[in-house]
Amino acid sequence: MQDFDFSHWANAQCRQVEQALTDWVGIGAPAGLGEAMRYAVLDGGKRLRPLLVLAAAQAVGGNAAAALRAACAVELIHAYSLVHDDMPCMDNDVLRRGKPTVHVAFGQAQALLAGDALQAQAFELLTPGVAEVPAAIQADLCRILARAAGAQGMAGGQAIDLASVGQPLTEAQLRQMHRLKTGALLEACVLLGAACGQTPASALAVLQTYGQALGLAFQVVDDVLDVVADAATLGKTPGKDAANDKPTYVALLGLDGAQALAQDLLAQACAALQQSGLADTRALLALARQVVGRSH
Amino acid sequence: MQDFDFSHWANAQCRQVEQALTDWVGIGAPAGLGEAMRYAVLDGGKRLRPLLVLAAAQAVGGNAAAALRAACAVELIHAYSLVHDDMPCMDNDVLRRGKPTVHVAFGQAQALLAGDALQAQAFELLTPGVAEVPAAIQADLCRILARAAGAQGMAGGQAIDLASVGQPLTEAQLRQMHRLKTGALLEACVLLGAACGQTPASALAVLQTYGQALGLAFQVVDDVLDVVADAATLGKTPGKDAANDKPTYVALLGLDGAQALAQDLLAQACAALQQSGLADTRALLALARQVVGRSH
Numbered sequence: 178m179q180d181f182d183f184s185h186w187a188n189a190q191c192r193q194v195e196q197a198l199t200d201w202v203g204i205g206a207p208a209g210l211g212e213a214m215r216y217a218v219l220d221g222g223k224r225l226r227p228l229l230v231l232a233a234a235q236a237v238g239g240n241a242a243a244a245l246r247a248a249c250a251v252e253l254i255h256a257y258s259l260v261h262d263d264m265p266c267m268d269n270d271v272l273r274r275g276k277p278t279v280h281v282a283f284g285q286a287q288a289l290l291a292g293d294a295l296q297a298q299a300f301e302l303l304t305p306g307v308a309e310v311p312a313a314i315q316a317d318l319c320r321i322l323a324r325a326a327g328a329q330g331m332a333g334g335q336a337i338d339l340a341s342v343g344q345p346l347t348e349a350q351l352r353q354m355h356r357l358k359t360g361a362l363l364e365a366c367v368l369l370g371a372a373c374g375q376t377p378a379s380a381l382a383v384l385q386t387y388g389q390a391l392g393l394a395f396q397v398v399d400d401v402l403d404v405v406a407d408a409a410t411l412g413k414t415p416g417k418d419a420a421n422d423k424p425t426y427v428a429l430l431g432l433d434g435a436q437a438l439a440q441d442l443l444a445q446a447c448a449a450l451q452q453s454g455l456a457d458t459r460a461l462l463a464l465a466r467q468v469v470g471r472s473h
Numbered sequence: 474m475q476d477f478d479f480s481h482w483a484n485a486q487c488r489q490v491e492q493a494l495t496d497w498v499g500i501g502a503p504a505g506l507g508e509a510m511r512y513a514v515l516d517g518g519k520r521l522r523p524l525l526v527l528a529a530a531q532a533v534g535g536n537a538a539a540a541l542r543a544a545c546a547v548e549l550i551h552a553y554s555l556v557h558d559d560m561p562c563m564d565n566d567v568l569r570r571g572k573p574t575v576h577v578a579f580g581q582a583q584a585l586l587a588g589d590a591l592q593a594q595a596f597e598l599l600t601p602g603v604a605e606v607p608a609a610i611q612a613d614l615c616r617i618l619a620r621a622a623g624a625q626g627m628a629g630g631q632a633i634d635l636a637s638v639g640q641p642l643t644e645a646q647l648r649q650m651h652r653l654k655t656g657a658l659l660e661a662c663v664l665l666g667a668a669c670g671q672t673p674a675s676a677l678a679v680l681q682t683y684g685q686a687l688g689l690a691f692q693v694v695d696d697v698l699d700v701v702a703d704a705a706t707l708g709k710t711p712g713k714d715a716a717n718d719k720p721t722y723v724a725l726l727g728l729d730g731a732q733a734l735a736q737d738l739l740a741q742a743c744a745a746l747q748q749s750g751l752a753d754t755r756a757l758l759a760l761a762r763q764v765v766g767r768s769h
Binding site: 203205206207208209210211214257258261264266267284285286287289290292293294296297298299300301303304305307312313315316317319320322323324326327328329330332333335336337339340341357 | 499501502503504505506507510553554557560562563580581582583585586588589590592593594595596597599600601603608609611612613615616618619620622623624625626628629631632633635636637653
């Protein structure tokens with residue numbers, strides 16, 4: 178196996194994803210809606226979720242057209258959740274990825290609609306004609322994404338988050354909130370990629386363990402960065418969680434404790450991949466290291 | 474063919490839909506989210522959209538499990554759109570189906586999340602395991618619903634509506650707005666039902682014509698009722714459109730002109746069905762008559 182250049186791989190994948198998003202998002206949408214959708218999605222974001230989908234699809238030798246669609250679909254779900262989460266009735270944030278948030282730029286009503294339309298378009302992307310992607314894969318992708326986005330996934334986690342402001346949470350409760358709020362969609366990325374190929378049940382279980390560890394690690398690092406990073410690096414307003422009296426891993430475990438937990442989760446994710454029996458897990462490994470080592 | 478008792482048919486179908494919605498909506502959702510989702514969906518609404526799905530599925534001899542899931546899914550999309558549409562940043566309505574709107578009862582943040590989660594659950598309902606519904610039908614249903622709900626369907630129509638407040642619209646522009654805002658989802662009901670069976674292309678085209686005429690008729694009648702009905706009959710605040718300076722068919726064509734248009738569309742829908750070559754279009758016919766003859 179030749180040396181793996183992660184930056185080269187990630188750049189090539191990101192170019193493909195950006196092109197697809199540019200070609201697809203909000204095209205044909207009337208009355209300024211398309212502009213708001215594209216503003217929310219294009220030219221921003223680390224594209225971690227699409228890269229996870231593509232890395233998992235690569236690990237299982239999955240259908241490339243399906244994987245690209247799934248990569249874009251999960252990014253649309255992520256983007257819509259940020260648009261709605263930033264609205265005044267939720268986190269009331271005005272800065273995101275270094276730009277005014279969607280409701281600041283387009284008004285609250287358009288932001289609400291843009292988020293709604295992005296969620297619908299995610300499922301549109303997953304269901305092209307059967308000439309492009311087999312129907313069985315389309316159905317599997319929709320099932321995985323809908324569950325991860327909904328009341329027992331991301332939206333449910335946001336509801337727990339909402340209910341927990343100003344409440345003392347145990348580590349178990351905090352973990353449950355994040356397992357849904359951010360973890361479910363990150364885990365879904367890996368499952369979406371796996372669903373693009375013929376993945377044996379044993380490998381699927383291992384990929385799920387990887388996805389769960391990575392999802393939690395992502396949130397722990399997010400909490401750490403909210404304390405240690407500045408707005409320019411972060412691309413959003415730091416210190417918001419503490420200011421809003423939201424429970425965080427740093428509040429619960431201290432800064433050192435949270436950093437140690439992130440390292441422990443990285444080790445779990447890597448160990449899972451080593452047991453997977455999959456041919457090529459190099460991109461998945463590199464992504465896990467990047468999530469824990471990131472500075473924004 | 475024996476006499477068709479529409480009330481009997483509709484009551485039986487509605488009972489089945491109510492039971493399924495009661496069994497499925499928001500179950501397992503944490504932190505009050507499930508309650509908000511169920512409040513938005515249960516014990517309210519005429520269930521016109523589910524009945525259209527089931528009537529179309531019956532006309533083509535469609536898969537019953539798929540049709541029931543599609544019927545419920547389209548109702549979740551409809552319900553989520555009402556929740557978001559009623560929010561202060563949109564129509565700011567406080568009364569819906571005779572009850573306080575979701576954001577009044579649960580707060581804006583929970584209403585936003587409940588709407589988001591209902592949209593996701595619609596696609597969850599369409600994608601059970603393949604033992605229950607063939608994967609090809611699942612994929613078709615997701616494709617039809619996503620397109621109808623998204624930027625080139627319902628959400629797009631709402632964006633046009635938003636942009637048109639206080640603007641004079643031609644009849645063509647008004648028709649385009651409603652074709653998307655309410656028509657796309659009503660048309661999708663018929664297509665969803667048809668996708669549950671093996672529907673020949675010619676029959677599909679006819680069902681689409683029926684769905685389009687019915688969708689537009691629904692909106693024309695809505696505009697008429699907004700003028701002539703009272704809050705108790707309507708279950709929501711009447712006269713809102715005129716108060717908000719929204720374009721309506723009554724404003725454009727006068728009350729008589731709008732009522733004549735509704736009758737003309739009903740005739741178109743009925744004529745389409747008579748050409749369809751489908752075995753049993755009695756429920757579809759009765760539903761079109763009900764849409765145009767309704768008082769709320």
